[in-house]
Amino acid sequence: xxxxxxxxxxxxxxxxxxxxxxxxxxxxxxxxxxxxxxxxxxxxxxxxxxxxxxxxxxxxxxxxxxxxxxxxxxxxxxxxxxxxxxxxxxxxxxxxxxxxxxxxxxxxxxxxxxxxxxxxxxxxxxxxxxxxxxxxxxxxxxxxxxxxxxxxxxxxxxxxxxxxxxxxxxxxxxxxxxxxxxxxxxxxxxxxxxxxxxxxxxxxxxxxxxxxxxxxxxxxxxxxxxxxxxxxxxxxxxxxxxxxxxxxxxxxxxxxxxxxxxxxxxxxxxxxxxxxxxxxxxxxxxxxxxxxxxxxxxxxxxxxxxxxxxxxxxxxxxxxxxxxxxxxxxxxxxxxxxxxxxxxxxxxxxxxxxxxxxxxxxxxxxxxxxxxxxxxxxxxxxxxxxxxxxxxxxxxxxxxxxxxxxxxxxxxxxxxxxxxxx
Amino acid sequence: xxxxxxxxxxxxxxxxxxxxxxxxxxxxxxxxxxxxxxxxxxxxxxxxxxxxxxxxxxxxxxxxxxxxxxxxxxxxxxxxxxxxxxxxxxxxxxxxxxxxxxxxxxxxxxxxxxxxxxxxxxxxxxxxxxxxxxxxxxxxxxxxxxxxxxxxxxxxxxxxxxxxxxxxxxxxxxxxxxxxxxxxxxxxxxxxxxxxxxxxxxxxxxxxxxxxxxxxxxxxxxxxxxxxxxxxxxxxxxxxxxxxxxxxxxxxxxxxxxxxxxxxxxxxxxxxxxxxxxxxxxxxxxxxxxxxxxxxxxxxxxxxxxxxxxxxxxxxxxxxxxxxxxxxxxxxxxxxxxxxxxxxxxxxxxxxxxxxxxxxxxxxxxxxxxxxxxxxxxxxxxxxxxxxxxxxxxxxxxxxxxxxxxxxxxxxxxxxxxxxxx
Numbered sequence: 101x102x103x104x105x106x107x108x109x110x111x112x113x114x115x116x117x118x119x120x121x122x123x124x125x126x127x128x129x130x131x132x133x134x135x136x137x138x139x140x141x142x143x144x145x146x147x148x149x150x151x152x153x154x155x156x157x158x159x160x161x162x163x164x165x166x167x168x169x170x171x172x173x174x175x176x177x178x179x180x181x182x183x184x185x186x187x188x189x190x191x192x193x194x195x196x197x198x199x200x201x202x203x204x205x206x207x208x209x210x211x212x213x214x215x216x217x218x219x220x221x222x223x224x225x226x227x228x229x230x231x232x233x234x235x236x237x238x239x240x241x242x243x244x245x246x247x248x249x250x251x252x253x254x255x256x257x258x259x260x261x262x263x264x265x266x267x268x269x270x271x272x273x274x275x276x277x278x279x280x281x282x283x284x285x286x287x288x289x290x291x292x293x294x295x296x297x298x299x300x301x302x303x304x305x306x307x308x309x310x311x312x313x314x315x316x317x318x319x320x321x322x323x324x325x326x327x328x329x330x331x332x333x334x335x336x337x338x339x340x341x342x343x344x345x346x347x348x349x350x351x352x353x354x355x356x357x358x359x360x361x362x363x364x365x366x367x368x369x370x371x372x373x374x375x376x377x378x379x380x381x382x383x384x385x386x387x388x389x390x391x392x393x394x395x396x397x398x399x400x401x402x403x404x405x406x407x408x409x410x411x412x413x414x415x416x417x418x419x420x421x422x423x424x425x426x427x428x429x430x431x432x433x434x435x436x437x438x439x440x441x442x443x444x445x446x447x448x449x450x451x452x453x454x455x456x457x458x459x460x461x462x463x464x465x466x467x468x469x470x471x472x473x474x475x476x477x478x479x480x481x482x483x484x485x486x487x488x489x490x491x492x493x494x495x496x497x498x499x500x501x502x503x504x505x506x507x508x509x510x511x512x513x514x515x516x517x518x519x520x521x522x
Numbered sequence: 523x524x525x526x527x528x529x530x531x532x533x534x535x536x537x538x539x540x541x542x543x544x545x546x547x548x549x550x551x552x553x554x555x556x557x558x559x560x561x562x563x564x565x566x567x568x569x570x571x572x573x574x575x576x577x578x579x580x581x582x583x584x585x586x587x588x589x590x591x592x593x594x595x596x597x598x599x600x601x602x603x604x605x606x607x608x609x610x611x612x613x614x615x616x617x618x619x620x621x622x623x624x625x626x627x628x629x630x631x632x633x634x635x636x637x638x639x640x641x642x643x644x645x646x647x648x649x650x651x652x653x654x655x656x657x658x659x660x661x662x663x664x665x666x667x668x669x670x671x672x673x674x675x676x677x678x679x680x681x682x683x684x685x686x687x688x689x690x691x692x693x694x695x696x697x698x699x700x701x702x703x704x705x706x707x708x709x710x711x712x713x714x715x716x717x718x719x720x721x722x723x724x725x726x727x728x729x730x731x732x733x734x735x736x737x738x739x740x741x742x743x744x745x746x747x748x749x750x751x752x753x754x755x756x757x758x759x760x761x762x763x764x765x766x767x768x769x770x771x772x773x774x775x776x777x778x779x780x781x782x783x784x785x786x787x788x789x790x791x792x793x794x795x796x797x798x799x800x801x802x803x804x805x806x807x808x809x810x811x812x813x814x815x816x817x818x819x820x821x822x823x824x825x826x827x828x829x830x831x832x833x834x835x836x837x838x839x840x841x842x843x844x845x846x847x848x849x850x851x852x853x854x855x856x857x858x859x860x861x862x863x864x865x866x867x868x869x870x871x872x873x874x875x876x877x878x879x880x881x882x883x884x885x886x887x888x889x890x891x892x893x894x895x896x897x898x899x900x901x902x903x904x905x906x907x908x909x910x911x912x913x914x915x916x917x918x919x920x921x922x923x924x925x926x927x928x929x930x931x932x933x934x935x936x937x938x939x940x941x942x943x944x
Binding site: 138140143145147150151153154158159162163166167170171172174175176177178183209210211212213216220236237239240241243244245247248249251252253254255261286335341342343344345346359360361362363364365366368371372373374375376377378389390391392393394395396397399466471473475476 | 560562565567569572573575576580581584585588589592593594596597598599600605631632633634635638642658659661662663665666667669670671673674675676677683708757763764765766767768781782783784785786787788790793794795796797798799800811812813814815816817818819821888893895897898
């Protein structure tokens with residue numbers, strides 16, 4: 101068995117051999133988790149930051165929900181199989197993954213819709229303030245939702261967007277809520293959640309963290325960091341399936357005064373009383389709006405369960421090692437500009453490189469079974485999900501990338517032309 | 523083969539025999555559709571107005587989406603298996619069922635969230651008007667969403683709720699939008715969509731119809747009736763599965779000026795350009811907000827396909843006959859107060875009765891395999907979905923109800939006590 105080597109080691113380990121990578125896998129305490137996922141033959145899957153792969157238990161569970169619960173028990177499953185409690189039950193599990201207190205996290209709607217709900221709630225809790233502060237290049241849906249909301253309210257609210265480096269100076273007493281994505285979808289850069297939350301609180305602002313690119317990939321400490329509000333995605337590192345429902349978190353101390361704009365029947369204090377007047381359910385349960393998509397929610401439940409079977413500390417440690425190795429192996433490859441911070445404290449669970457021919461390179465990689473993804477104009481993203489990505493996968497991915505670069509005529513002007521019509 | 527008898531016939535046919543009911547089933551041109559659904563042995567399922575049963579093809583399709591599309595093709599399925607187009611594709615199919623023009627219907631979110639989106643759009647299209655007009659006893663989520671919205675906007679908007687009989691007189695030039703559910707969830711009473719839409723248009727108001735209890739159970743003519751806006755549910759008569767995504771409709775003539783408040787990344791003109799500024803997608807596609815729950819959406823697709831394989835005219839005719847028969851057979855049963863209008867023009871696809879012991883009676887029925895449902899305080903609802911409910915089911919359901927009434931001591935004061943703590 102290979103001895104474990106510290107993560108920093110790989111910064112200069114561009115000469116790591118494939119055997120050494122395999123040895124690291126043999127020593128990996130998460131190695132067995134890979135067996136819980138369907139990873140197709142010939143595929144190196146480095147896109148779990150976009151859509152996590154299928155946990156093997158999910159097919160069985162979804163079939164059971166479809167054939168037994170829906171098919172045989174029909175409407176009775178809302179109570180007999182606990183469908184009605186699923187949003188709270190799965191939310192509670194996600195709460196454990198993100199270090200949130202019990203009763204603060206629930207599954208509902210999509211990340212976009214949840215952002216809308218919590219932005220409205222934040223503005224309502226800070227009625228004298230008009231600014232939503234965010235950073236340039238935040239995930240588009242976060243920006244779009246805030247734009248849509250300020251246009252809707254027509255009460256002088258503004259979305260103030262600044263470069264990340266200016267966030268602290270832009271945090272003033274006009275800011276009602278600081279809305280940030282914890283890990284940037286494009287670069288993989290990670291914010292210091294505790295520090296920014298403290299800074300926001302110092303000026304009386306709330307924080308709304310989008311955890312889409314961090315939940316399931318690292319330990320989070322929402323309670324300890326005193327986070328007010330958060331949302332996140334179920335289909336990336338939580339492996340909940342395509343378009344899995346999202347989640348949202350509201351700190352206990354804010355729940356009594358929490359007013360949400362989407363007041364659906366399932367967030368009512370007594371949904372089955374069918375009253376004419378809305379009365380919010382107690383606590384976070386009011387954030388459920390309409391009837392949740394049970395098949396997708398059941399799949400999310402299974403994905404979350406897989407993550408709960410290990411420690412996010414172990415996941416994070418392997419994630420950093422995988423990324424360090426990826427970065428180190430790429431050092432010798434010219435033309436790739438690393439976008440992800442090198443410091444472990446400053447990055448999430450992906451590595452991103454800019455390359456002028458990024459789109460074509462990614463297409464060529466995908467053809468050879470190395471699945472990452474491309475973000476315009478020139479970013480190659482590689483997600484490193486420790487539950488199923490092996491050290492040898494990173495080694496093979498970089499090796500394939502080298503082959504691609506060697507074999508293709510990226511300098512050919514005809515190629516440039518093809519690219520432009522894609 | 524039994525001759526088909528006109529629907530009115532059963533109003534006085536409380537002496538119809540079981541053999542005669544079976545003969546009607548043998549002559550039923552929809553009879554073969556029942557084979558496409560899983561109906562558990564010993565169950566008479568009269569709750570399809572709450573949750574439609576499982577189409578047999580759904581289990582196969584969902585397994586394929588899970589195991590092949592997600593499991594094997596992973597992220598590539600967004601394009602290779604057309605996930606990205608599913609909201610528009612399934613929406614287009616639903617558009618056919620509701621008589622809407624092409625390009626006016628899309629699947630997204632829940633009915634509640636879609637109500638919110640379209641109410642905002644309606645108020646935006648009628649900026650000088652402050653009233654949302656609806657009726658007492660509309661489905662709670664419709665009322666709650668409107669209440670949440672008026673509270674959010676704080677611009678003097680009001681939800682004006684009147685008895686159904688007062689709708690026409692309440693329709694004045696302060697009304698921005700008339701929001702009604704086509705078929706009442708409790709009584710099964712049906713509005714005249716064409717007439718009310720005309721009346722609203724006469725005073726310059728828009729209409730927003732909630733089709734949750736009519737889509738899939740009858741022909742609808744949204745284009746011909748000049749309906750502005752509509753929403754509807756996927757898990758009732760569309761048999762899309764528990765919490766299936768909902769749909770919404772916006773008439774073509776309103777789409778150019780359509781401003782929706784929930785501006786998510788998937789409603790952007792170019793989602794994969796990841797621009798910082800929101801630009802709405804062309805037409806109805808902008809109503810998609812976040813990433814849709816694909817497993818649930820694929821199940822909905824199958825359910826909709828089943829309905830598309832017949833004519834809603836045929837479905838409606840059988841629905842009326844089933845209901846007429848149910849009502850006729852119940853005439854001899856004392857203590858049940860029919861809530862559903864007797865006139866075919868005034869009712870949807872369910873029959874409802876009030877009975878002081880409604881809750882306990884429904885529990886007893888369910889125990890014997892006759893699954894309807896109960897709505898407080900005293901309503902027994904029986905959904906009559908013509909694709910799988912047989913005439914003999916209606917006969918057997920009423921027969922079981924008679925047994926229940928004969929065998930139980932509803933007059934026993936101890937029972938009254940039990941009921942009150944339920």
